[in-house]
Amino acid sequence: MFGSRVLVFILGCLWLTEAATNTLNHGDKLNLSDSLVSQNGAVSLGFHRQDYGRYWDGIVSGYYLAMYYTGDTSLNHSIWLANRDDAIADDSGVLIVDDTGLKINRTDGNPIQLFSLQSTSISISSSDMKLVLHNSGNLVLQSTDTENGENVVLWQSFDHLTDTLLPEPMKLGVSHGRRMLLTSWLTDSIPASGSLTLEWDPVGNLLVVRLRERVLWSTGELLSDLNKIYNFTYVSSPDEQYLHYTIAIGQFAFEENPRLLFRHDGSLVLEGSRLNITGSNTCDGNSTENGCKRWEGPKCRNKGDKYEVRSITIRPTDIYSTNNTLMGNFSLSINDCKDICWNDCNCLGVNADRELGCQFLSGPYDEGALDGMSFQVIIRNRSKSKTWIWILISIVIALTIIVLFSTLFYLRRRSRARKEEKFLLDLMTSEDASDIRELQTGNKGVCQVPIPMTELSRVTSSICL
Numbered sequence: 001m002f003g004s005r006v007l008v009f010i011l012g013c014l015w016l017t018e019a020a021t022n023t024l025n026h027g028d029k030l031n032l033s034d035s036l037v038s039q040n041g042a043v044s045l046g047f048h049r050q051d052y053g054r055y056w057d058g059i060v061s062g063y064y065l066a067m068y069y070t071g072d073t074s075l076n077h078s079i080w081l082a083n084r085d086d087a088i089a090d091d092s093g094v095l096i097v098d099d100t101g102l103k104i105n106r107t108d109g110n111p112i113q114l115f116s117l118q119s120t121s122i123s124i125s126s127s128d129m130k131l132v133l134h135n136s137g138n139l140v141l142q143s144t145d146t147e148n149g150e151n152v153v154l155w156q157s158f159d160h161l162t163d164t165l166l167p168e169p170m171k172l173g174v175s176h177g178r179r180m181l182l183t184s185w186l187t188d189s190i191p192a193s194g195s196l197t198l199e200w201d202p203v204g205n206l207l208v209v210r211l212r213e214r215v216l217w218s219t220g221e222l223l224s225d226l227n228k229i230y231n232f233t234y235v236s237s238p239d240e241q242y243l244h245y246t247i248a249i250g251q252f253a254f255e256e257n258p259r260l261l262f263r264h265d266g267s268l269v270l271e272g273s274r275l276n277i278t279g280s281n282t283c284d285g286n287s288t289e290n291g292c293k294r295w296e297g298p299k300c301r302n303k304g305d306k307y308e309v310r311s312i313t314i315r316p317t318d319i320y321s322t323n324n325t326l327m328g329n330f331s332l333s334i335n336d337c338k339d340i341c342w343n344d345c346n347c348l349g350v351n352a353d354r355e356l357g358c359q360f361l362s363g364p365y366d367e368g369a370l371d372g373m374s375f376q377v378i379i380r381n382r383s384k385s386k387t388w389i390w391i392l393i394s395i396v397i398a399l400t401i402i403v404l405f406s407t408l409f410y411l412r413r414r415s416r417a418r419k420e421e422k423f424l425l426d427l428m429t430s431e432d433a434s435d436i437r438e439l440q441t442g443n444k445g446v447c448q449v450p451i452p453m454t455e456l457s458r459v460t461s462s463i464c465l
């Protein structure tokens, strides 16, 4: 009994020593059954199946060459992926270091070439090439320069960030012309590149979250809050401008599995800390609090307009109240949809229940029903300045109308008076006029003129006084 336990223990140790290698040499292969483990055991690399939790791109899961914190249970989220935008359909993936460089072979599809020897001008002996997984989480393909015998780095995972920033020596920024930024996953469980990026702006000393071109959020003064958790340092030289961090162990942070994870909704998770930092996930298009940026847009979007979640119902007769033209595009997440809608003056909101693809609201709807669909609706800002403008416009219109009518009235009166004068003048010069004169002289102020009744009163007043 005791003996068999020892045997199991010894076998276990043998298995461990064999499995726990951090190096893949030239000619070696790594398949689904194997993994690389960093020397201190903290980081491991291997092929993993990722369940999408839904049907996406024709499949429900895909295989990825992924790096994890060994035994990481809190986030269950890789710290790096080699092939996030080119999933392997089955378990056939094999990582190979050979004369062509570093690649992943698979039965279904072309090999995924991570590094090609043809792309370098350095003369190295390919048989010296080896892939090493460092304790820092950097996967490095290295060799020796045949000219000077020095160690050269041919390729490293730290140059190809995914959505996770690890402590120093990983860099966020620009290094020797290479831009390093974080790109969110498409959803919580689909690793494909999403539309949100987190980058370091060396000019403004800011961390910036972008939705394609649109700036959603930036750290500003929050960077000092972040520094309570991780100790961020900005490094600037002619060749490099980047941010990196060390763990400032203390009140808010502890050493276990540190990482800054940039999630698909734009929030930042600081694993290994006791604080959460509000990210761009709380921004509504108007708010400028907690680092949020106000959204610019076409003229129809006013200052103060913003997104709010509302419960929406659409009557069966209003079939054109939704626009489903982009509903089948599963490269679009809710953030993309909100951006597209904001830029389209006919769009009133987007369906917030859809994880991928856009359903726009573009016509009459009812609000507030308990069983309604959840929509992010653009709430238009009816600001006071607007009301004043309308009051002003109304006053101006009223005044214009009054002035116009008075002028018309005056002109009419004048032209009427002119007509009368002309009429009288005609009377005076005509033969009838002598009758009038006779009448005037004869009957002393009594006017008896053979003129139409309508003209009578006026003629009397103007002549007989």
Ligand SMILES: *[C@@H]1O[C@H](CO)[C@@H](O)[C@H](O)[C@H]1NC(C)=O
Pocket: 031, 032, 033, 034, 091
């Ligand atoms: C991985 O390779 C080993 C030998 O190199 C083989 O025995 C094993 O079946 C392979 N596993 C898979 C999943 O292909």
Ligand SMILES: *[C@@H]1O[C@H](CO)[C@@H](O)[C@H](O)[C@H]1NC(C)=O
Pocket: 049, 050, 051, 073, 076
């Ligand atoms: C972690 O992911 C694996 C595979 O994707 C899944 O089977 C497991 O339930 C997940 N664990 C947790 C704690 O979410």
Ligand SMILES: *[C@@H]1O[C@H](CO)[C@@H](O)[C@H](O)[C@H]1NC(C)=O
Pocket: 029, 096, 105, 111
């Ligand atoms: C990998 O695939 C290429 C072509 O698809 C093939 O030539 C090569 O032999 C494969 N390598 C291994 C180790 O299976």
Ligand SMILES: *[C@@H]1O[C@H](CO)[C@@H](O)[C@H](O)[C@H]1NC(C)=O
Pocket: 231, 232, 233, 246, 247, 248, 249
């Ligand atoms: C932060 O990092 C810098 C450089 O990496 C170091 O000089 C400083 O002592 C660190 N501060 C803390 C509080 O750890």
Ligand SMILES: *[C@@H]1O[C@H](CO)[C@@H](O)[C@H](O)[C@H]1NC(C)=O
Pocket: 269, 274, 275, 276
């Ligand atoms: C931080 O956010 C994560 C994910 O939203 C949550 O699970 C965790 O409880 C939060 N931690 C703290 C300390 O608020």
Ligand SMILES: *[C@@H]1O[C@H](CO)[C@@H](O)[C@H](O)[C@H]1NC(C)=O
Pocket: 286, 287, 288, 289, 304, 305, 306, 381
């Ligand atoms: C828009 O944002 C500004 C600044 O954050 C705030 O003062 C204002 O109340 C917001 N307007 C609306 C309608 O939420």
Ligand SMILES: *[C@@H]1O[C@H](CO)[C@@H](O)[C@H](O)[C@H]1NC(C)=O
Pocket: 323, 324, 325, 326, 340, 341, 344, 346, 360, 362
């Ligand atoms: C539907 O939405 C798309 C994308 O915003 C837009 O280009 C198109 O004009 C809309 N169609 C209708 C009928 O509103």
Ligand SMILES: *[C@@H]1O[C@H](CO)[C@@H](O)[C@H](O)[C@H]1NC(C)=O
Pocket: 329, 330, 331, 332
């Ligand atoms: C889906 O949307 C993306 C991003 O706008 C676009 O590049 C792509 O062409 C669209 N795909 C289809 C099938 O419409």
